[in-house]
Amino acid sequence: MPPRFLPFALLQPSLLLWGLSASHAAGAEDGAVPADEVFAPMVVTGTYAPVSSFDLPFSIDTVQQPRIGDGQLGVNLSEVLPRVPGLVVQNRQNYAQDLQISSRGYGARSAFGIRGLKLLSDGIPASTPDGQGQAATLNLDVAERIEVLRGPASTIYGSNAGGVIQMFSRDGSGPPRVGAETTFGSDGFNKNHLYAEGGNDKAGFLLDASRMDTDGYRDHSAARRDQTFAKLNFRPDDDSRLALIYSSLEQNGTQDPLGQTWDAYKHDPRSVAAAAETYDTRKSIDHQQLGMNYERYFGDATLQFNLYAGQRSVIQYLSIPRGVVSNTQRGGGVVDFDREFHGGTLRWIQPVQGVPGELTVTTGVDYDRSRDDRRGYQNYSGDQLGVKGELRRDEDDTATSLDPYVQARWELGDWTLDAGLRHSTMKMDVDDHYLANGDSSGSKKYQKNTPSLSVMYAFTPELHGYVSAGKGFETPTQAEMAYAPGLVESFNFGLDPATSTQYELGLKARVGGNTRINAAVFEIRTDDEIVVASSTGGRTSYQNAGKTLRRGFELGVQSQLNEQWDATLAYTRLEATYDEDFVEGGNLIEKGNHLPGVPGSSLYGELVWKPRQDISMGFEGQYRSKVYVEDSNEDKPAPSYAVFNWRTRFEQRYGPWTFHQLLRLDNLLDRQYVGSVIVGDSNGRYYEAAPGRSWYAGAGLEYQF
Template identity: 55%
Template sequence: MYRLSPRFWLPTLFLPLAAQAENSTYQADPLVVTGSRYQASGWQLPFSVNRIDAEQATLGKPGVNLSEALGSVPGLVVQNRQNYAQDLQISSRGFGARSAFGIRGIKLLADGVPLSNPDGQGQAATFDLDSLERIEVLRGPFASVYGSNSGGVIQLFSRDGEGAPKVALDTSQATYGTSRTRVSAEGGNDRAGFIINRSHFETDGYRDHSGAILDKTFAKLTLYPDDLSKLSLSFSELDQNGTQDPQGLSWDQVQADRRSAAPSALQFDTRKTVDHRQFALNYERSFAAGTWQSTVYSGTRRVIQYQSIPVAAQTPASQSGGVIDFERRFHGIGNRWIHSFDLGSSLLTVTTGLDYDYSRDDRQGYENFIGTTLGVKGNLRRDERNEVTSLSPYVQAAWQLGKLDLQAGLRHSQVEFDVDDRFLSNGDDSGSVTYRELTPTLGASYALLPDLNIYASWGKGLETPTLNELSYSGPDNSFGFELKPATSEQIEIGLKARLAQATSLQLALFQIDTDDELVVASASGGRSRFQNAAQTRRRGLELALESRLSDTLRANLAYTEIDATYSKDFTSNGRLIEEGNHLPGIPARTLYGELAWQPVEGFSTAVEGLYRSKLYVEDSNTAKTAPSHALFNWQARFEQKAGALTFNQVLRIDNLLDREYIGSVIVGDGNGRYYEPGPERAWYVGAGVQYQFD
C-alpha cells in the first residue's frame, strides 16, 4: 500500500524558518507568468511552477534536445528515445506517458504560440534552444487553465535582442558521428531588437539506422512603438529530411545487440521527413485600466513517414497503407485582457481571454511497396481531409489579501474533429465529433511565516483523443468517433519554504483521479487502436531543493514519487486488466541532482546524477520491465575575453560510468518491441567565438 509519511522529517524544515522569521533577506524568486497569466513571484502562487533560466538550461550542453534542460523539474519524466523520427517522450505526473511518438497530454508553448496541435499532439523539436531566455513548467490542477490536453504546461520564452550588436559562431563534435554548427547575430536598443539564429545538426545515431539531419532557423524582431507597447514578430523553420527510425526492440534483441535496429526497420527503410515553418506575432499594450495581450500565428507542416507495416497486413480494404503523407496548415489567435482592481487593503486581478486554434491536414496513405521492392511509395490507400478546431473562452481571478492569496479559473474547452473521406473504394469514413467540457480551478496560499507559504489547489481537466488515436480505433480500423475524452480531478497541497538566505524548497503532494483514461487496446500490423479504460488514480510527492552553498558552489535536487494504478478492472485486447495494476511508462521514483562549481571567472564545471526506477511497459504488468538505472554526467566550460572577442570551449561526458540502460519504452507495442536502449558513455566537445561591435 502506498504511503506518504512526512511526519518524521517535515518538522525539521521549520527550525531554520523560525530562526530567521524576524529578519530575512532572501532574494525574491524570479517572476513567472505561467499559470497566473500575469507576472508574479512563483513563491506566492498556489500551485507547482518552476522557472529554468537559459544559463542553467543550456550552458555546457549540446543545445539539441529539450531533455537537456528539464531534469531539475520534479514531476516530469523526460525520456530521450535517441530516435529523432519520433521526438522526445515527456510526461508530467503521468500525463503523456503512453505517447508512442512526440508529446501528448502536455501543453507546449513557445512565446505564447502552441507547439501542440489542437488535438493535444505536439513536437518539441521545432523550438530553438539557442535563443532561449527561460522555461516555465507548471504541474497540477492549474494546468487546465490552458485548455484541453493540458496535464501539464511547458512554456518556452525566447530572449529579445538587446545591447550592442554581436555575432557568434559555435561548432561541436560528439560520439556516434554527431556534429553541430551554429551561427547567430543579435542586438538592440530601446526602440527595436533583433535575433537571428541558424543551426545544422547531424548524427549517425547510437543505434543502427538512427541517423538524422536537422536544420533550424529562428528570427525575431522586437519593436517598442512607445513606452507602453511592445510588438514581436518571429519566424521559425525546421527541415528534417530522411530521419531514420530504428524502432523498438524486444528484450531478447536488446540482450543480443542493444545497438541494433528492428529487422523490419531495415527491411522497409523506416524514415521520416519533416518540413515545418511558422510565423507569429505578439503584441502587448498597457492602458490605465489594464493590459491587452494578443498572439497570432500561422504555419505549415509537411510530413512523409515510411512505416514497417507488413505487406500481408495491408491486404484488407480497410488498411490505409504503410506510408503517411500529409500537409498541415494551421493558425490561431489568443487574446486576453488583464485588469487589476485596487481595493484598498487588497488587490484583485482579473484575466479574461479567448483562444482559437485550427489545423487542417490533407492526408494520404500509400502502400510501402511496389511489387517486391519494399520501403517505397506504392498505390494510394487513403485520401482524406482532417480538421481540428479548438475554441476556449476563459476567466481567471487572483485576489491578494495580505498573507492570503486566492486564485480561481473557469474555462470552457471545445474541440471538434471533422473528417472528409475522399477515398471511397473501401467505404466512407467521413464524420465528425465534438468534445466539450467546463474545467474549473481553485487555489489558495497563505504565508504562515515570512519564509514559509502553504497552499492547496483543486481542478478538473479534459484530455481528448488525438487525431492519430482516433484514426484506427473504430471497427475495422475505421475512425473511432465513439472514443470518449478522459476527464480528471486533481488535488494538490504543498509548501514553499526558504531554509536559509540562499536555499529554497518546494514540496507538493497530489492526487489525480481520471475517468475514461485512454489506453492502447491493441497494436498489430503497425497500427495501434485505443480504448477508454475505467478509472485510474495517481498519488505522489514532489520535492525540489535549490541552494547556493557558497559564492562558487550551487546545488539542485529534484525528487518525485508516484503511485499510478488502475482503480477498476477493464478488458483490453481480450485480456482482463485488474484493479491495482500499474500504469505503464510511469516510474515510481525519479531523482535528479546537480552540483555546479565556478571557482574563478571563465571556468565552471558541474556533475549531475539521474535515477529512474523500473518501468512497466504494458497494462497487464507481465512483460519484462525496463530496469531501473542511475546515470552520471560531467561537463566543464571555459571562457576567455580579448577585446571585442569572447571565446568558449566545452567538454562533456554523458553516462560517465558507462552503464547499459533503457532510455525509453514504447507502451503496449503489439510485437513486444517495447524497449529503446540509451547510449553508453559518450563524449562531446565544442568551441565558439563571439564578436561584439562597439
Template identity: 55%
Template sequence: MAHPFSLSLPRPKHLHCALLCALAATSAAAADAEQTLGTMVITGSRVEASSFDMPYSIDAVQLGDTAEGLRVNVSEVLGSVPGVVVQNRQNYAQDLQISVRGFGARAAFGVRGVKLIADGIPASNPDGQGQAATFNLDTAERIEVLRGPFATVYGNHAGGVIQLFSRDGKGAPRIRGSVYAGEHGTYKIGIGAEGEKNGVGFVLDASRFETDGERRYSAARRDQSFAKITLAPDEDSKLTLLFSSLHQPDTEDPLGVTWNTYKRDARGVEPIALQYKTRKSIDHLQGGAVYERRFGEDRLQVQAYAGQRSVTQYQSIPVAAQANPRHAGGVVDFDREFHGIGARWIMQREIGAGKLTLTTGVDHDRAEDDRQGYENFVGSTFGVKGRLRRDETNTVTSTDPYVQATWQQGDWDWSLGVRHSNVRFEVDDHYIVGPNGDDSGSVRYRKTTPAVGVLWRATPLLNLYASFGTGFETPTLGEIAYSSSGGFNLGLKPSTSRQFELGLKAYVGERTRLNLAAFQIKTRDEIVSAGAIGGRTSYRNASKTLREGLELAVETEFTDKLSARGALTVMRAIYDESFDTVDSGNRIPGVPRISAWGELAWKPMAGLSTALEAVHRSAVEVNDSNTGKAAPSYTLLNLRLVAEQQSGPWTFSQLLRLDNVFDRKHIASVIVGDGNGRFYEPGPGRNVYGGVQASYRF
C-alpha cells in the same frame, strides 16, 4: 482503494547516488548572502509574478548564453523540474517522450497530454499533440513548467504546461558562432546575431545538427532557424514578430526492440526496420505576431500565428497486413496548415485593502491535414511509396474562452480560473474504393474546467498553499484514426480528471530554497491502447486511474563556489478499477515510481565551472496488463566542464561533457503497448562531446 497519499516507498538499490545530490541541499546554508524571493514567472497567472507566491507547482529553468550541452533537446535542461520525466528516445524520427505527473507517457510519438507553448504561441495542435523539436534552445531565455490543477486552465491536456520564452534583443548588437562535436558522428554548428539598434530588438539564429545515431540505423539531420523582432510603436505598446523553421529529411527510425534483442545488443535494430527502411521527413514553417498595449493599469494582449507542416513517414507494416482492403497502408503522408488567434484583457485594481487581478480571454486554433496513406512496397521492393490506400482531410478546431482572477489581501491570496473548451474533429474521407466505405464523420467535445487555489504567507520565508481543478483531454487525431472494427474511432470519449494539490514553498537560512508538493489525480475514461492489428494501434477508454505522489525541489549555495540542486518525484500511478483484462491496482505503463535528479556544481574561479549530475529512474511497466518485462531501473552519472573568457569585445566559451560516466546499459524509454513486443528504446552508453563558442560585441 488506497487512502489518499498512502505511498509505499520502494527501495531500489541504485537510488542512493541520485538522492545524495537531490537531498544534500538541506544540510546547511551560509549566512552571509542576500536572499532572493522567487523567480518571476508568467505561466499560470498570465501576468508576471514570483513563483514563490503562486498557489501551485511552477518552476522556471534559466538558460544563459553559455551552453552546458548541445541544446538540441529539452531533455538536456528539464531534469531539475520534479514531476517531469523527459526521455530521449535516441530516435529523432519520433521526438522526445515527455510526461508530467504521468500524463503523456503513453505517447508513441511526439508529446501527448502536455501543453507546449513557445513565446505565447501554441506548439501543440488543437487535438493535444505537440512537437518539442520545434523549441529553439539556442535562443531560449527560460522554460517554465506548470503542473497540477491550474495547468488545466490552458485547455485540452491533463498533465501540465511547458512554455519556452526566447530572449528579447537588447544591448549592443553582437554576433556569435559555435561548433560542437561528439561520438557517433555527432556535430552541431550554429550562427546567430542579437541586440538592439534604433529601438528595434532582434534575435536571429540558424543551426545544423547531425548524427549517425547512438543506435544503428538512427542517423538524423536537423536544420533550424529562428528570428524574433521586437518593436515599440509607441511608449505604451510592444510588437513582437516571430519566425521559425525546422527541416529534418530522411530521419532513420530504428523502432523499438524486443527484450531479447536488447540483451543481445544494446545498439541493435530489428531486421524489419532495415527491410522497410523505416524513416521520417519533417518540414515545419511558422510565423506569428504578439501585440501588447497598456491602458493605464490594464493591458491588452493579442497573438496570431500561422504555419505549415509536412510529414512523410515510412513504417514497418508487413505486406500481408495491407492485404485488408480497409488498411491505410504503410506510408503516412500529410500536409498540415494551421493557424490561430488569441486575445486577453488583463485588469488590475486596488480595492480597499486588497488587490484584484482579472484576466479574460479567448483562444481559437485550427489545424487541417491533407492526409494520404500509401503501400510501403512496389512489387518485391520495400520501403518505397506504392499504391494509394488512404485519402482524407482531417480538421480540428478549438474555441476556448477563459477567465482567471487573483485576489490578494494581507497574508492570503485567492486564485480562480475557469475555461470552456470546445473541440471539433471532422473527417472528410475521399478514398471510397470497394469494401472501403465512406468513413467521413465528425465529433465534438465540450467541457468546462474550473480551478481554485489559496496561498497563505505563514511567515516571510514560508508559504503554504492548496489548489483544486478539473482536467479535460480529448483523443488526438492519431488516436481516433483507427478502431478495432475498421474506420475511425469517433466513439472514443475524452478523459476527465479531478486534481488536488497541497504544498509549501520555503527558504531555509539565507541560501536554501525548498518546494514540496503532494498531489492526487483521479481520472475517468483515460485513453489507453486497445491493441494493434495489422500494424495499427487502436485506442479505448479505461475506467478509473489514480495518480498520487510527492515532489521535492531544493537548491542551495554551500559557499560562493559550491552549490547543489535536486529534484525528487515519488509517484503511485495505477488503474483504480478493473476493465477488460486489466486488473485494479496494475501500474500505469511508462510511469516510473521514482524519478530523481541532482547536481553538485563547483566554480573554483571566475569563468570556470564544473558539475556532477546524477539521474535515477525506477522500473517502468510496458503494457496495461503489466505482463511484459518491465524496463529496469537505472542510475546515471554525468560530468561537465564549462569555461568562459573575455577579451575586449570578444567572449569565448568552451564545453566538455562526459555523459553516463560508468557506461551503464539502460532502457531510456518504452513504447507503451507495442503490439509486436518491441517495447524498448535503449539509452546511450558513455558519450564524450564538447565544443567552442565565440561572440563579438559591436
C-alpha cells in the same frame, strides 16, 4: 499522503542541502546574485501577468538561460528539464519519434511526440488542438527561460493540459554581436551554430541558425536537423511592445530504428529491428511558422494579443509487412500529410479598484485550428520495399478549438486566491475521399468546463503553504481516433475524452536567504482513461478504460551553498495504478495494475562549481526506478538505472572578442540501460537502449561591434 511515499533515505539529500544552506548563509559575500532573482523568478505561465513563482499557489518551476546553456548541447529538452520534479523526460535516441515527456503520468503512453501536455513557445502553441505536440520545435539556442506548470492550475489552459511547458525566447539587446560555435561528439554527433543579435530600448533583433548531424547510437538511427529562428522586438512607445517571430525545423530522411525486444536489447543494445532495415523506416519533417505578439498598457490594465500561422509537411515510412493492408483497408505503410495551422489569443488583464487587497481579473479567448491533408500509401511497389506505392488513404482532418476563459487573482493580507474557469472545446472533422471501403467522414465535438481553485497562506514571508484543486479533460488525438476497434473501416468517433479531478497540497520555503525548497503531494483521479484496444498489422485502435488513480510526492531544492557552489535536487514519487478492472484485447486488466511508462521514483541531483566567473563545472546524477511496458504488467519491465554525467565550460574575453569551450562526458560509468519504452508495442519491441559512455567537445567565438 502515506509516509511510504517519501523514504527517509531519499529525504536525506534535501535535509543535507537545507543544513548546508543555513550554515553558509552568514558567510555569503557581497556581490552574490540576489536570492529573489535566483529562487523566485517572475513567471507568467498560470497567471498571464508577471508574478514571483514563490507567491503562486501551485507547482511551477523555471529553468533559466544560465542553466539551459551551461555545458549543454542545445539539442533536446531532455538536457534541461530533468531538474524539474514531476517531469519524466527521456531522449529516445530516435529523432524520428521525438522525446518522451510526461508530467505526473500525463503523456507517458504517447507512442510518438508529446501527448497530454500543452507546449507553448512565446505564447504560440506547439501542440495541435487535439493535444499532439512536438518538442523539437522549441529551439534551446534562443531560449531565455522555460516555465513548467504542473497540477490542477494547468487546467486553465484547456483540454490536453495535464501540464504546461512554455519556452520564452530572449529579446535582442545590447551592442550588435555575431557568434559561431561547433560541437563534436560520440556516434558522429556534430552541431554547428551561427547567430547575430543586438538592440536598444526601442528595437532589437535575433537571428539564429543551426545544423545538427548524428549517426545515432543505435544502428539505422542517423538524423540531420536544421533549425532557424528570427525575432524582431519593438517598443513603439512607453506603453506597448511588439514582437515578430519566425521559426523553422527541417529533418530529411531521419532514420527510425524502431523498438527492441528484450533479447535483442540484451544481446546488442545498438541493434535495430530487422523490419526497420527491410522497409528503410524513416521520417521527413518540414515545419515553418510565423507569429506576432503585441502588448499594450492602458493605465493599470493590459491588452495582450497574438496571432500565428504555419505549415508542417511529414512523410513517414513504416514497417507494416507487405500484404497486411488490403485494397479495402484505410491506412497503409506510408503516412503523408500536409498541415496548415493558425490561431490567436486575445486577453485583457484588469486590476480591480475599490476592493480590499489587490484583485486582478483576466479574461480572454484562444482560437486554434489545424487542418491535415492526409494520405496513406502502401510501403512497397512491386518487389521494391520501403517506397511509396498505391494510395490507401485520402482525407482531410480538421481540429478546431475556441476557448473563452476568465481568471481572478486576489491578494488579501497573508492570503492569496487564484481561481479560473475555461470553457474548452475541440471539434474533429473528417472528410474522407478514399471511398473504396466506404465513407468514413464524420465529426465529433468535445466540450467541457475546466475550473481550478488555488489558495495560499503566508505563514511567514519565507514560508508559504497552499492547496489547489481542478478538473480537466483529454480529448483523443487524430491518431487515436484513426481506427475503430476490430475490422470496422471508420474513424473511432465513439472514443470519449478522459476526465480527471486533481488535488494538490504544497509548501514553498526560502531558507537562509540562499535556498529554495518546494514540496507538494498530489492526487489525480481519472475516468475513461484512453488505452490501446488492439494493435495488429500496423493498425492501433484505442478504447476508454475504467478509472485510474495517481498519487505522488514532489520535492525540489535549489541551494546557493556559497559564492562558488550551488546544488539542485528534484525527487518524484508516483504511484500510478488502474482503479478498476477493464478488458483490453480480450484480456482482463485488474485493478491495482501499474500504468505503463510511469516510473515509481525519479531522482535528479546536480552540483555546480564556479571558481571564477568564466569557469563552470557541473556533476549530474539521475535515477529512475523500473518502468512497466504494458497494462498487464506481465512482460519484462525496463529495469531501474542510475547514470552520472560531468561537464565543464570555459570563457575568455579579449576586447570585443569572447571565446568559449566545453567538454562533456555522459554516462561516466558506462552503464547499459533502457532509456525509454514504447508502451504496449504489439510486436513486443518495447525497449529503446540509451548510449553508453559518450563524449562531447565544442568551442565558439563571439564578436561585439
